[in-house]
Amino acid sequence: MRFLALTGIQAALLALITAGAIVGLYFLKLRHRRLVIASSMLWGRVLDERQAQSLWEKLRRLISILAAVVIGLLIALAVARPEIHWLTGGGERTLLVLDTSPSMLARTSDGSTRWERAVAAALRTVNASAPSSEFRVADTAGRIDAAPTTDRREIREAIERMKPVSGTPSFPEKDTETAHVRFITDGVVSLALPRGTVRESVFEEADNVAITAFEIRSTATSALAYEAYLEIHNYGSRDRETHLAISGAGGQHIERTLNLKAGGEFGGSFDLSKFEGGGIRATIQAGGDALSLDDTAFAYLPIDRTAKTLLVTNGSPYLEALLKLDPLVDLTIIKPGQYQPDPSFDAYIFDGFAPMSAPPRPALFVGEVPNTNWLPQSKGTLAKPRFATWAEDHPVMRYVSLHDVALERAVQIENMEAQVLAETSDHAPLILASPEQQRPRWVLMAFSLKNTDFPLHSGFPLFVDNALGWMSREALALRRQPGVISVPLAQAEVKRLNGDRLESYARGNLTMFEAAEPGLYIATHEETRQYVAVNLASPQYSNLNKTVSLKDAPAAVTAGWLQQELWFYMLAGAALLLVVEWLTYHRGITV
Amino acid sequence: MAPTVSLFDDEFLKKLEYLSILSKRLFAGQLKAERRAMRRGTGLEFADYRQYVAGDDFRHLDWKAYLRLNKLILRLFEEEEDLPIYMFVDASQSMSYGNPTKFDYGRRVAAALCYIGLSNLDRVNVVAYANKVKGELQPQRGKGRIFRVFKFLEEMTTGGETNARESFKTYCTETRRRGLCVVISDFFDTSGFQSGLDILRHFKHDIFILHVASHEEVDPALKGELVLVDSENNVSREVTVTPSLLASYKAEYHRFCTDIESYCSKYQLGYVRTVTDFPFEELVLKVFRQGRFLK
Numbered sequence: 001m002r003f004l005a006l007t008g009i010q011a012a013l014l015a016l017i018t019a020g021a022i023v024g025l026y027f028l029k030l031r032h033r034r035l036v037i038a039s040s041m042l043w044g045r046v047l048d049e050r051q052a053q054s055l056w057e058k059l060r061r062l063i064s065i066l067a068a069v070v071i072g073l074l075i076a077l078a079v080a081r082p083e084i085h086w087l088t089g090g091g092e093r094t095l096l097v098l099d100t101s102p103s104m105l106a107r108t109s110d111g112s113t114r115w116e117r118a119v120a121a122a123l124r125t126v127n128a129s130a131p132s133s134e135f136r137v138a139d140t141a142g143r144i145d146a147a148p149t150t151d152r153r154e155i156r157e158a159i160e161r162m163k164p165v166s167g168t169p170s171f172p173e174k175d176t177e178t179a180h181v182r183f184i185t186d187g188v189v190s191l192a193l194p195r196g197t198v199r200e201s202v203f204e205e206a207d208n209v210a211i212t213a214f215e216i217r218s219t220a221t222s223a224l225a226y227e228a229y230l231e232i233h234n235y236g237s238r239d240r241e242t243h244l245a246i247s248g249a250g251g252q253h254i255e256r257t258l259n260l261k262a263g264g265e266f267g268g269s270f271d272l273s274k275f276e277g278g279g280i281r282a283t284i285q286a287g288g289d290a291l292s293l294d295d296t297a298f299a300y301l302p303i304d305r306t307a308k309t310l311l312v313t314n315g316s317p318y319l320e321a322l323l324k325l326d327p328l329v330d331l332t333i334i335k336p337g338q339y340q341p342d343p344s345f346d347a348y349i350f351d352g353f354a355p356m357s358a359p360p361r362p363a364l365f366v367g368e369v370p371n372t373n374w375l376p377q378s379k380g381t382l383a384k385p386r387f388a389t390w391a392e393d394h395p396v397m398r399y400v401s402l403h404d405v406a407l408e409r410a411v412q413i414e415n416m417e418a419q420v421l422a423e424t425s426d427h428a429p430l431i432l433a434s435p436e437q438q439r440p441r442w443v444l445m446a447f448s449l450k451n452t453d454f455p456l457h458s459g460f461p462l463f464v465d466n467a468l469g470w471m472s473r474e475a476l477a478l479r480r481q482p483g484v485i486s487v488p489l490a491q492a493e494v495k496r497l498n499g500d501r502l503e504s505y506a507r508g509n510l511t512m513f514e515a516a517e518p519g520l521y522i523a524t525h526e527e528t529r530q531y532v533a534v535n536l537a538s539p540q541y542s543n544l545n546k547t548v549s550l551k552d553a554p555a556a557v558t559a560g561w562l563q564q565e566l567w568f569y570m571l572a573g574a575a576l577l578l579v580v581e582w583l584t585y586h587r588g589i590t591v
Numbered sequence: 592m593a594p595t596v597s598l599f600d601d602e603f604l605k606k607l608e609y610l611s612i613l614s615k616r617l618f619a620g621q622l623k624a625e626r627r628a629m630r631r632g633t634g635l636e637f638a639d640y641r642q643y644v645a646g647d648d649f650r651h652l653d654w655k656a657y658l659r660l661n662k663l664i665l666r667l668f669e670e671e672e673d674l675p676i677y678m679f680v681d682a683s684q685s686m687s688y689g690n691p692t693k694f695d696y697g698r699r700v701a702a703a704l705c706y707i708g709l710s711n712l713d714r715v716n717v718v719a720y721a722n723k724v725k726g727e728l729q730p731q732r733g734k735g736r737i738f739r740v741f742k743f744l745e746e747m748t749t750g751g752e753t754n755a756r757e758s759f760k761t762y763c764t765e766t767r768r769r770g771l772c773v774v775i776s777d778f779f780d781t782s783g784f785q786s787g788l789d790i791l792r793h794f795k796h797d798i799f800i801l802h803v804a805s806h807e808e809v810d811p812a813l814k815g816e817l818v819l820v821d822s823e824n825n826v827s828r829e830v831t832v833t834p835s836l837l838a839s840y841k842a843e844y845h846r847f848c849t850d851i852e853s854y855c856s857k858y859q860l861g862y863v864r865t866v867t868d869f870p871f872e873e874l875v876l877k878v879f880r881q882g883r884f885l886k
């Protein structure tokens with residue numbers, strides 16, 4: 001036996017004081033009412049006879065005082081919250097983890113979802129546990145990790161706040177005071193569990209046809225030619241006829257019926273050249289599908305338009321020729337002395353020149369530009385540098401090869417925060433770009449076109465086009481999964497395609513918002529807009545039948561006899577005794 | 592005590608005048624009255640004949656018998672004398688209990704009986720007793736003395752413990768004529784009610800008992816923790832009055848009354864029990880007549 005609210009000594013002291021006080025008060029209680037009667041002769045006979053005959057008469061006072069002491073002790077010790085392990089069970093801390101991966105949203109044969117089953121199992125575990133048992137409730141998404149508590153209401157609220165989301169699942173760390181760990185899961189996501197974890201399965205086999213990939217990408221032939229890449233998997237045990245529909249903002253659509261074998265997949269590209277720019281939606285329909293979250297996917301198709309570009313140069317034949325040939329560029333050429341900041345242009349290209357203050361629009365700097373206070377400083381000259389590495393995954397360097405590009409001379413740039421797109425083997429940057437979040441963007445070439453054969457290479461026009469695209473054209477949508485989403489825009493306003501605003505909050509240079517369902521979202525900050533395509537698109541979650549807890553059975557919950565803490569029964573007992581004492585007192589059975 | 596006289600209205604007193612106290616036995620009286628005596632005398636009712644002897648009152652000779660029989664035969668008549676009535680009123684402290692008090696109720700009954708006795712020219716003695724004789728009204732005779740009786744009763748006070756044996760013994764050992772003893776009491780006598788009545792029986796008195804009780808004694812409405820204080824001796828007892836204890840008390844009280852009644856029945860004593868909330872007139876006019884104490 002132990003006490004949750006007091007130490008053993010404190011509880012004993014409380015009991016002693018209570019018992020002493022009750023005994024003292026019992027003997028100090030109000031004197032009996034005096035009543036004069038004609039004669040006590042007959043009363044005397046009755047009382048003498050009763051006292052002589054009844055053991056109860058002798059014990060009555062003792063029993064009354066005992067009852068009073070017991071009532072007092074029950075109340076006093078109830079305050080100390082006693083706990084008897086075999087009577088009330090546990091008292092230990094349990095880490096109760098619910099798997100919140102999206103596969104938990106799969107519908108089961110009885111119409112409920114795996115998640116609803118998991119919540120019911122969790123509540124069942126909590127309800128069946130010992131009243132003094134502590135629960136720390138957490139999910140695998142890292143969104144909820146409630147502090148350990150015995151308050152059943154708080155525990156239930158924490159469980160009810162949880163919901164399945166995408167993200168990198170992780171199992172909460174078990175602290176030293178945790179005695180039991182219970183994990184309620186469908187086993188689709190495999191996690192490293194602490195030793196001794198009791199895994200309770202809510203898995204039930206389910207059919208699912210899912211879009212596992214959907215993205216818009218530019219073709220290699222043109223920066224403004226896009227195609228949609230789509231992957232569909234049938235994770236069910238039966239062949240499925242699946243209807244695929246891709247629809248665009250301008251009413252264009254592609255429809256196809258696919259026959260997917262059990263475990264089979266479809267992957268292919270769809271030409272979107274006839275689609276207007278805007279949101280693109282892909283949906284599949286297959287009978288008996290258990291998870292709807294992966295039946296829809298969204299993407300964004302950038303809108304075609306020419307970029308109004310200002311070239312500031314003293315003469316650059318390569319650049320002028322290239323830009324004039326580009327149908328997506330509306331070119332204006334001026335001398336450096338004529339330069340005035342003009343926000344009506346979409347982009348600037350400065351050849352061997354840099355204004356003292358940052359231009360209002362994105363800019364490409366070519367050649368040895370003078371030092372300014374807003375661009376990386378030059379600190380010397382590099383003789384015959386060679387491109388050693390370049391960032392192929394950066395939009396500016398996509399499809400651009402710098403192999404065999406010769407450089408006669410370049411400026412040695414002191415890089416502070418900029419992205420290095422190409423550098424020498426000595427890590428001297430040769431091409432830099434502004435940080436991702438910085439607006440307006442810029443790209444800096446640390447060498448003049450006169451000192452290189454780069455314009456003669458096939459990668460040059462791609463590089464210029466990529467740079468203009470990255471700086472001034474609409475970007476492709478960010479790809480995210482349902483859950484908490486971050487956008488690299490500070491204090492952006494987030495809306496759905498239909499204009500409904502979503503609650504968002506800023507965290508540093510990021511804006512966070514929660515998207516529970518697939519969709520296309522628009523984050524806007526001042527004049528910068530970023531599309532976010534939220535799709536489940538995950539073979540990991542969509543494969544509902546790949547489980548590690550197939551053989552797990554619901555685990556039995558160990559609990560004591562009593563469903564409430566002992567103090568509850570003690571107070572109830574005290575109340576009952578008080579009622580009995582009151583009744584017997586007023587009937588003169590006790591004194 | 593409220594003036595006793597005022598409690599007897601004229602109509603009630605008229606009714607009382609038609610009543611007379613019955614005695615089961617004949618007692619020798621002192622003065623001529625309306626009650627048949629043991630001896631032959633000068634009354635109006637013929638009783639017997641006997642031979643004339645010298646010295647007899649020749650006015651009672653039956654001259655017609657002498658003419659027929661030539662013998663002097665004397666006619667005898669019943670003597671009518673008064674009846675000595677001793678009215679013992681318990682004036683112990685326990686009689687002051689109840690509402691109205693048993694003492695007041697007993698005094699009113701005593702006053703009524705005295706009035707009946709005086710109306711019938713009986714000799715009425717009133718004795719107040721507790722642990723001894725507290726007061727005595729000398730024998731009164733004739734209706735005109737009723738106010739003395741009232742005054743005596745009015746001046747009586749309660750106090751002390753009950754000891755009927757000592758009181759009756761003191762009173763009866765003085766030279767007294769035998770007569771009718773009316774004992775009005777609650778009989779809460781720690782030495783036992785029998786001992787007092789035994790004394791009266793010993794002196795060959797005819798005894799009539801009026802057992803007065805209060806409603807609070809018969810059916811006490813007590814409850815809870817109490818200290819019961821005896822009004823006579825101030826002895827106190829702590830008691831928790833429970834329904835079962837009350838039932839036991841009532842059984843004890845019933846046994847107590849039954850004992851008195853049995854005693855009276857055994858020795859052919861008149862016995863009437865009443866409670867103080869029983870209508871006084873009804874007690875006197877009906878109950879006493881039904882109990883053949885009055886006619």
